[in-house]
Amino acid sequence: MKMEIKSGSEAATALLSGEIDHHNAKELRSQLDKFIISVQPALLVMDFKNITFMDSSGIGLIMGRSKLIKECGGSLEVKNTQPYIRRVLRLSGIERIVKIT
Amino acid sequence: MEIINEIKFTMPSLSVNEASARAVVSSFLIQADPTVEELSDIRTAVSEAVTNAVVHGYRNTKGNVELTVKLLANREIYIRIKDRGCGISDVKQAMEPLFTTAPEEERSGLGFSVMESFMDILKVKSSVGKGTTVVMRKRLSPHEN
Ligand SMILES: Nc1ncnc2c1ncn2[C@@H]1O[C@H](COP(=O)(O)OP(=O)(O)OP(=O)(O)O)[C@@H](O)[C@H]1O
Ligand SMILES: [Mg+2]
Numbered sequence: 001m002k003m004e005i006k007s008g009s010e011a012a013t014a015l016l017s018g019e020i021d022h023h024n025a026k027e028l029r030s031q032l033d034k035f036i037i038s039v040q041p042a043l044l045v046m047d048f049k050n051i052t053f054m055d056s057s058g059i060g061l062i063m064g065r066s067k068l069i070k071e072c073g074g075s076l077e078v079k080n081t082q083p084y085i086r087r088v089l090r091l092s093g094i095e096r097i098v099k100i101t
Numbered sequence: 102m103e104i105i106n107e108i109k110f111t112m113p114s115l116s117v118n119e120a121s122a123r124a125v126v127s128s129f130l131i132q133a134d135p136t137v138e139e140l141s142d143i144r145t146a147v148s149e150a151v152t153n154a155v156v157h158g159y160r161n162t163k164g165n166v167e168l169t170v171k172l173l174a175n176r177e178i179y180i181r182i183k184d185r186g187c188g189i190s191d192v193k194q195a196m197e198p199l200f201t202t203a204p205e206e207e208r209s210g211l212g213f214s215v216m217e218s219f220m221d222i223l224k225v226k227s228s229v230g231k232g233t234t235v236v237m238r239k240r241l242s243p244h245e246n
Contacts, residue, residue, distance in 0.1 A: 019123075022152045023116035029207070053123070053141075055148040056215050060207030084141040091198075091214050 003028060005035050011043035017050035020058040032065050040072045049080040058085070059092045066098050077101070103174040106132065110168045114159040114184070122151040122168050129170050130178065135241050142219035143178060143239060149212040150182035150235045156203065158186025158233055176241040180220075185232035192225050
C-alpha cells in the first residue's frame, strides 16, 4: 500500500496504490488526515487508478475523510474507480455524498 | 453435492491475514477458471467475512480463523469462514444494511450486504461466547470450450 499526495493550486490529489482493506485502511487514514488537517485543501481528489482491491473498509475510509474535509471547509472527490470497486460503492449510497467517477 | 477439490486454511486473527485469505482463495480458484468479475466478487466476500472475524469476533482477544473452500460439481464454489470469538446476539439485526457495532472505527455496516449481493447464498450461524460461522456459495458461469 502506497500513497503519494500532490498539492496543486486548485486541488490536491492523493494517488493511492494497492489494496484497500481493514489492514491497510488504518495507515491511509492517518496519512490522509494529517494532510487534510495541515493543508486544509479546498478540494482533495482521491485517485483510485492503481487500486487493485477494495472492500467495505474503503467505504468507511472515504466517508470518514469526506466528513473531516467538510469540517475543514473543503470537499472530496474520488476518481478512476474501476467497475468492481464501483459495485461496492453503489451498495453504500456514498455517491450521493461524494462525487465518484 | 460431489466435492471435486477442497482446501482448509487456518490463520491467527491478525489483520494482515485478510490479504492472505484473499490470496489463498484466488489461487485455489484458478483451477475453475472464473471470470474476472466472479473472482473479484468471491475475493471481496471472503475479505468481508475474515475482516469481521478479526475486527468483531476476536475484538479483545486472539484466536484462529478457519477458511474452507470447496469446488463442487456444477461449478459451485462453497466457502466457510469460522471463528471462535464473541459471537453475535442478534444475527438478523447484524445482517441489516448499515448496522454496525463499531461506527467509531469507521465500519460502515455493509460487510454482510456485500457478501449477500456478491454471492448467491449467504448463511450465518452464531452463538454468543462460542463464535460465528459464515457459509457462502456461488455458482460460476458455464465454462466455454
Ligand atoms: N464474526 C463476527 N463476530 C462477532 N460479531 C460480528 C461478526 N461479524 C459481524 N459481526 C457483527 O455484525 C455487525 C455487522 O457486520 P458487517 O460486516 O455487516 O458490518 P461492519 O463490520 O460493522 O462494517 P463494515 O463491514 O462495513 O466495515 C458488526 O458490526 C458486528 O457487530
Ligand atoms: Mg464487516
